[in-house]
Amino acid sequence: MQYRKFGKTDLLVSEVGFGAWAIGGGAMIGSTAIGWGETDDTVSLKAIHTAIERGVNFFDTADIYGLGHSEELLGKTIGKNKKMIIATKVGNVARDEKFTADYSKQYIIGACEQSLKRLQRETIDYYQLHTARVEHLLRGECIEAMQQLQQQGKVRYWGLSLNTFEPSAEAEYLGEYGFGNGFQLVLNILNQKALPLVKKVSLKGYGVIARMPLQFGLLTGKFDKGVLFTDNDHRKNRLVPAVVGAAGKALQPVWSLCSKYNCTKTQLALSYVLSYPEVSTVIPGIRTSSQAVLNTSGLFRLDPGDRKMIEDLGKKELAKVMKLIQQQG
Numbered sequence: 105m106q107y108r109k110f111g112k113t114d115l116l117v118s119e120v121g122f123g124a125w126a127i128g129g130g131a132m133i134g135s136t137a138i139g140w141g142e143t144d145d146t147v148s149l150k151a152i153h154t155a156i157e158r159g160v161n162f163f164d165t166a167d168i169y170g171l172g173h174s175e176e177l178l179g180k181t182i183g184k185n186k187k188m189i190i191a192t193k194v195g196n197v198a199r200d201e202k203f204t205a206d207y208s209k210q211y212i213i214g215a216c217e218q219s220l221k222r223l224q225r226e227t228i229d230y231y232q233l234h235t236a237r238v239e240h241l242l243r244g245e246c247i248e249a250m251q252q253l254q255q256q257g258k259v260r261y262w263g264l265s266l267n268t269f270e271p272s273a274e275a276e277y278l279g280e281y282g283f284g285n286g287f288q289l290v291l292n293i294l295n296q297k298a299l300p301l302v303k304k305v306s307l308k309g310y311g312v313i314a315r316m317p318l319q320f321g322l323l324t325g326k327f328d329k330g331v332l333f334t335d336n337d338h339r340k341n342r343l344v345p346a347v348v349g350a351a352g353k354a355l356q357p358v359w360s361l362c363s364k365y366n367c368t369k370t371q372l373a374l375s376y377v378l379s380y381p382e383v384s385t386v387i388p389g390i391r392t393s394s395q396a397v398l399n400t401s402g403l404f405r406l407d408p409g410d411r412k413m414i415e416d417l418g419k420k421e422l423a424k425v426m427k428l429i430q431q432q433g
Contacts, residue, residue: 105159105400110384111286111311113261115189115229119378120400121162122155123315123387127177128170130336134201139170140391141337145177147392152181154393156188158400164288164313164387166193166234166265167219175222183224191288191313192219193234193265195246207233207240212249216258231259232288235266238273247283261285263310269430272301279308286311286384291377293358294319294351295426296418299380306382314386317377318370319429322351325359325369342432350428354421361410371402376414379406 106119126140127148152163163182165174175192182188194215197206206212219228231253233246240246253259263286264274271289278284287305289298291314302312318324320339327348333340362372370388377386388399 107161108384109311110230110261111306112309113285113311115261115311117162117189117311117385118160119385120160120374120403121164121313121385121387122152122160122396123389124163124165124174124178125169126389126391127151128165128174130334131170131173132336133171133198133203136203137336137338137340138168138198138203139336139338140389141334143391148177149181150393151390151396152177154396155390155400156182158396160396160400161187162189162191162385162387164191164315166196166232167215167222168193168196168198168234171198172218172222175219179222179224189229190223190225191230191232192223192228193232194219195234195236195240205234205236205240207236207243207246209245209249209252212246213253216249216253220258227257228259229261230286231262232265232286233263235268236264236274237267238277241274241277250284263287265313265315266290266298268295268316269297271298275301275305279305279310282308284310286313288313288315290314290316291380291383291386292317292319293323293355293373293376293414293418294422294429296415296422297426299415302380302382311384312382314377314383317374317386317388319351322348323355323369323373328352342429344432347425347428347432350425354417354425357417358414364410365404365406367402367404368398370398371404372406374399375403375406376411378403379411 107116129143130141131139250262263284265288
């Protein structure tokens with residue numbers, strides 16, 4: 105495992121981190137699935153330990169994942185281990201059986217205390233506003249809350265987990281005033297919208313977390329148009345047959361590189377994201393020990409010419425697939 109500095113902070117994070125959304129389980133808010141289907145805690149705990157054995161030291165979660173269950177599992181396993189870096193998020197809320205958001209100062213302060221209890225820690229290494237928009241930032245309360253928590257020692261560093269499809273406005277706002285220490289954003293072979301932003305915020309000293317490197321499993325190559333998801337798996341309404349089919353066709357030139365590098369599609373997808381030195385860490389979702397091994401094995405240096413080919417496709421055929429994905433929500 106290789107490690108990279110997280111912006112201007114003193115955090116040295118594993119290139120591959122542990123995305124802990126999936127281990128939260130098949131949680132629902134009313135009729136809305138916010139998880140990845142049913143999970144087995146015994147399997148999840150083993151996955152965490154395997155990741156540590158593989159050199160992973162960065163774990164990313166959120167208080168909404170499994171309605172707190174993901175944080176609880178991390179608390180049980182690495183809460184007391186100060187060598188492990190935990191990032192969590194605040195702002196997305198389950199209220200009256202509805203999915204909503206709350207970026208008020210009062211809510212954030214209280215939610216932080218609850219996250220600390222679940223994580224079994226006195227300090228959160230990296231605390232993130234969970235997809236807050238410019239309108240929330242302009243009100244100032246969420247920024248005041250994060251700064252206060254940092255001053256009190258409840259949070260070491262803080263930042264913003266950006267919107268999936270249009271991430272730039274919020275980053276521009278925080279960057280203009282020098283607020284926060286990092287950004288989490290979507291970056292993968294299919295979704296390259298954040299590339300200009302990655303380079304820009306890195307120059308300003310922000311750490312960069314790249315999420316969804318496998319686009320909900322679509323970039324592992326294991327799905328076909330007949331794939332079925334359970335009702336409590338958010339992918340049921342996202343990875344519909346039209347999306348899977350279009351992606352398979354558009355990605356054929358990319359997958360031809362697997363022969364050149366003698367790699368799997370997963371390894372190519374992760375190596376592509378890590379080919380950008382501005383990325384501090386990439387956080388594939390990990391549910392099992394085998395996934396922990398697969399996501400930390402066989403990574404390689406991508407030839408600049410091959411990366412450019414992927415970028416060129418990202419402006420054309422792959423962009424069309426992303427438009428289709430965006431329509432699914």
